[in-house]
Amino acid sequence: MSERRFNPAAADGRWQAAWDKAESFKAGQRPGAPKSYVLEMFPYPSGRIHMGHVRNYSMGDVLARFRRMQGHDVLHPMGWDAFGMPAENAAMEKKVHPGGWTRSNIASMKAQLKRLGFALDWSRELATCEPDYYGQEQALFIDLYEAGLVYRKESAVNWDPVDMTVLANEQVIDGRGWRSGALVEKRKLSQWFLKITEFADELLDGLDTLESWPEKVRVMQENWIGKSVGLQFSFKLDAPVGEIDSLEVFSTRPDTIFGASFAAIAADHPIALALAETDEALASFAEECRRTGTAAAEIETQEKKGYDTGLSVIHPFDPTWKMPLFVANFVLMDYGTGAVMGVPAHDQRDLDFARKYMLPVERVVAASGDEAKPVHNEAYVGPGKLVNSRFLDGMTVEAAKAEVIRRAEAEGWGKGTTVWRLRDWGVSRQRYWGTPIPFIHCESCGVVPVPKKDLPVVLPEDVTFDVPGNPLDRHPTWKHVDCPSCGKPARRETDTLDTFVDSSWYFIRFASQPSDKPFDRAEAESWLPVGQYIGGIEHAILHLLYARFWTRALQHIGMIGMAEPFASLFTQGMVTHETYFSTDQSGRTTWYSPEEVVLEGGTAKTRAGNMPIEIGRVIKMSKSKKNVVDPDEIIERYGADAVRWFMLSDSPPERDLAWSEAGIEGAWRFVNRIWRLLGDVDGSATGEDKALDRKLHQTIDGVAKDIEALSFNKAVAKLYELTNAIEKAKPSASRTNAIRTLPLLVAPMTPHLAEEAWAEMGREGLIADAMWPAVDPALLVEDEVTIAIQVMGKLRDTITVAKGTDKATLESLALAAPNAARALDGATPKKVIVVPDRLVNLVI
């Protein structure tokens, strides 16, 4: 074979330019064709593309290109989740404007994506930091406000007194601000909220309709929403605490109310706070409770502790029945009512507590036969009938729950309630680089939305970051406006929206982007819901839940006719890499990047100093462990197709993919193998090669099915098999045909190579516009099959027969097979199992 090497340096750019010029991937160009919306989660413009992006977008690209080859009208867009903290941090550290920093990052990342040859409709590119996007978001926010789904409320936030800003929970480390190191304070601020809890039930029920979502994500959302059905009721106190004379509690087990032996409240409960004013011991106990962290390990080892207030609560069904009231470290103020009734026999936590403080433990639910058995150290949480429970005795748990709720409601001391873990979504951020919240505060009119004609409320450009705090708030003029309602001087809202709002509707804006409104309903509905959404598992809860909520909210106000934005979700695995490190005498670890390391037969040493170093675990690529490989350098060396091919081969897409030098080398070898093969067309060869014809059609069929199922690694394996078969085949018309078909089969994965070959073969047009080859069903089946011959289920021999050979013939052939006869050792089978075209099993 001739010396022939694929030259990506020339080919990649040539075909990327050709696709641009032909507008090959522009959506909406195939009227009447089935529509496919393929979307990968849009990136934050941090500055550089990383391998995780490359893997994510390679997968989506294969699907998008394949759908085009099936004749679909494909929407495959790209944009930028461009607001957020890192731009402001860069502004503070590097004295650049967040806008300039972000836009230049977008430019360089876009160039990187282009170099990978993704089939994206760049005409729909959007960045959430541009007024034409966030202005429409402001309009939607006002619409939701007018529909009563947006409100303002005082709420406690993490306040960093040095940086003068609100911090997210994730930015508070050991009670201190992550940047300033200052002790974080709890502050009450007036914040904007979205009423996601109004849709809690719908969001929960909707999960059942999302059959093409990973079970894992659905479960995570279900837990996050956290629905608990039960009874909220009040205990009377035996003595009032100030003005308070009763205690509200919530229980999912009202049926066990006659098993209650204490009540407990959180350290921050109003009753506890009131008592602590005159009770120093309680005050210090409460302080201890607050200090305890919420880290998993701490909770695990945390002992259940309580402080007896000396007060009692009175049983709602029996005014003579008093139970002690404790302040307990395991009761959370921000769940339910911050107070619980303790039923030790049927709740493990209550049981532990009761044993410690010598409280009664009485069984009130029993499985049949267990009625008289006392509960020892394990609470009984199973089903059964009520015992020791007066009028509830003999009822099932379910019936007893209903009965208690019925009586509580009739007697007026309680109500059947549902409690959710899900909280309303606080969207206020005291930040500059975000969507301005389009409201004006007027002393006479209150909170007034900015009139739609005055949108967008644009961020001022002339801001400074040399002092802490919100630049919008200290801007000399920006916030001073007249009230749109009464015309008097008023104050603009200076908070901006959480960036998760920006990503809650970008997929709709991709589908339709008129300049005068957020989207056109009919056009958006023609593409949505997204047919295949691909992204990382890290967005399983927040982004995916917010987007589901936002879509439902838009449906609620009549702007769109669907509840669920993503019909099918796929969460891909991470890109990982070996780590390299050395440890010095003082135990300090130094990490080395892959290019600083030379690998030799399972050992590693530094390139510079030949110093032996250790090979660590294979973990997600991260800057701190220095196990990062920059896509640009790899594209430079091997071209886009080899990178794409490697990203799709080896590991199943939902699992982690370990990047390795050997792996990318292998992908590069394959690209060249195909390339050499494509140059080996012998147009004059004649004759039929039935086996190769079959292999070709089985591959066309199999690869299509694998791509549909996102099983890219299997599609890759099938293409290797076909390549092997073509290489081994003798020249024939069949072989020539197979080689001429091959570019089409690899086109979704290695599009530049495919175009180059297509052109070289003198085929018409771009392969980007070509159709996936048709399958001849007759060629999918073999005419000869290998039959396994088993004796007692163990393989002893094989025979090759015509497909469809009848059972009797197979049986006699099997008995005659020499190795089978030897295994039988003269015995006569007492049973023969024949599975046509598969096997014969001789049972003795």
Place this chain on the structure above:
RNA sequence: GCGGAUGUGGCGAAAUGGUAGACGCAGCGGACUCAAAAUCCGCCGUAGCAAUACAUGUCGGUUCGAGUCCGACCAUCCGCACCA
């Protein structure tokens, strides 16, 4: 603790209840070459000269036949969590 997933050669992995390990990586042997790279041919689960035996986390079960189905357990990863 609860929930979800995973467990198959040296490694990444395939396998409608029907020939376990396709395909790739690494490795080994050979060809070409002055030599190297590239490429090509062959071998490659373990033990054994071989016949064969043993092999899909462990232990049981169902079946003519189990990586696959059922039951118990073990390990690893991920998520959530004093959620009343």
